[in-house]
Each structure stands twice: as C-alpha cells, then as structure tokens.
Amino acid sequence: MTDSPQKTIDFTPMYASHDAFRRDLERLATAVAEGRAGSPQVRAGWENFKRQLHIHHTTEDGGLWPRVRERAAGRPRDLALLDDMEAEHSRIDPLLAAVDTALADRASELPDLVRALTATLDDHLKHEEDSALPLMQDVLTAADWAAFTGRIRRTQGLRGASVFVPWIIDGAPPADRARFLGALPPPARILNRLLWEGRYRRRGLWGGA
Structure with a gap:
C-alpha cells in the first residue's frame, strides 16, 4: 500500500453513529417504561432509528465488508471476524421486527424485546469497535474508506442528510458534537446550523425521552 491507513482513516462518523443508535434505544426503553411508547413522537423516533440502522448495516454489508474481505484474503481469523459481523x-433484524410488532400491538413483552434488542445491538457495536475497526485500519486505504462513506452519502441524499446530521448530534456532549461537525464539509455544517437542526428539533422525536 502506498498510503498509511493508520494516518488517513478517521472513524469519527462511525463512532458517532454507534453512539446515536445506543442513545435512541435508551430513549425507547425510557418511553416504554413511562407508558409513552405509543405516542406519535416515540413512533417517529423509532421509525428514524430503523431507517438509520438499515442504511448503516446494508451499506456495510454491500460496500464495506466485501472490500475488507478482499483486502484480508488469506487471513483466516480476519475472514472469520467478517463472517461474525x-x-x-442477521440476528438483529428479527429483533427489530419483533419490537415493531410489539409496539403496534402494545404487547406486554415489549420491555423484554427492547432489552433483548439493546443487548444484541450493543454487543455487535462493541465487537465492531474492538475488532473490526482495527482490522479496517490495518487493511483499508483512504480511498477504500472514502468509497464507503460516499456510498452512505449517496444513499442518504440531501434530504436524508438533513435528518442524519442533526440526529447524530442530538444530545451529544459538546466535544463529541464539535468533533463530528468538524469532520463534515463546510456546506453541511452551514446547512445544519441554518436549517437542518432547527427542523429536526421541531419534529420532537422521542417526545423528550
């Protein structure tokens, strides 16, 4: 390789996305415990969570893991890790569907399903952070990573970005907020400050959970 992945790949957006997924499931659990799971704001928060997770995982499955697998050819342990990812x-998808159904039916098992989804997703995110990100840092180039992030941007589009950016920083500590926004192109930061964040806040996702 001609460039050094260690010096060129910035995983700030990946960590920020993971933190936002964890935050939303905490908000869902709070809403369930408080009997607010059926409110329009909570349902809107859940729908956005599902959309963001779907884009995140399908882009990894379609554009990231195959590239890492190609770069890690001949390394059985690393290939096994990608199989695990x-x-x-695939284990998360049925839990999403189960929570979806339980929310619609206001089923008594909803709290248990939310706990199961939270534990399963958190285990996956931690596994990815502890093992898959170091592998990516080892085998990917800056161009590889740019191809992945570019695929996410194309999938989101401008309309999706207008939700994704303020969603990521919703409730984030000031340092994390500044770090994420600092990694964005200047036009996105300006649009978020002038338009996106205000529109996002007016939607009231999760109803203040």
Whole structure:
C-alpha cells in the first residue's frame, strides 16, 4: 500500500453513529417504561432509528465488508471476524421486527424485546469497535474508506442528510458534537446550523425521552 491507513482513516462518523443508535434505544426503553411508547413522537423516533440502522448495516454489508474481505484474503481469523459481523447483522433484524410488532400491538413483552434488542445491538457495536475497526485500519486505504462513506452519502441524499446530521448530534456532549461537525464539509455544517437542526428539533422525536 502506498498510503498509511493508520494516518488517513478517521472513524469519527462511525463512532458517532454507534453512539446515536445506543442513545435512541435508551430513549425507547425510557418511553416504554413511562407508558409513552405509543405516542406519535416515540413512533417517529423509532421509525428514524430503523431507517438509520438499515442504511448503516446494508451499506456495510454491500460496500464495506466485501472490500475488507478482499483486502484480508488469506487471513483466516480476519475472514472469520467478517463472517461474525454479517451473522450479527442477521440476528438483529428479527429483533427489530419483533419490537415493531410489539409496539403496534402494545404487547406486554415489549420491555423484554427492547432489552433483548439493546443487548444484541450493543454487543455487535462493541465487537465492531474492538475488532473490526482495527482490522479496517490495518487493511483499508483512504480511498477504500472514502468509497464507503460516499456510498452512505449517496444513499442518504440531501434530504436524508438533513435528518442524519442533526440526529447524530442530538444530545451529544459538546466535544463529541464539535468533533463530528468538524469532520463534515463546510456546506453541511452551514446547512445544519441554518436549517437542518432547527427542523429536526421541531419534529420532537422521542417526545423528550
């Protein structure tokens, strides 16, 4: 390789996304405990969570893991890790569907399902952070990573970005907020400050959970 992934890949957006997924499931659990799970704001928060997770995981499955697998050819332990990543994604999907159904039916098992989803997703995110990100840092180039993030941007589009950016920083500590926004192109920061964040806040996702 001609460039050094260690010096060129910035995983700030990945960590920020993971933190936002964890935050939303905490908000869902709070809403369930307080009997607010059926409110329009909570349902809107849940729908956005599902959309963001779907984009995140399908882009990894379609554009990231195959590239890492290609770069890690001949390394059985690393290839097994990638198999684990894909298998963990497949275990999350049925739990999402189960929570979806329980929310619609106001089923008594909803708290248990939310706990199961939270534990399963958190285990996956931690596994990815502890093992898959170091592997990516080792085998990917800056161009590889740019191809992945570019695929996410194309999937989101401008309309999706207008929700994704303020969603990521919703409730984030000031240092994390500044770090994430600092990694964005200047036009996105300006749009977020002037338009996106205000629109996002007016939607009241999760109803203040």
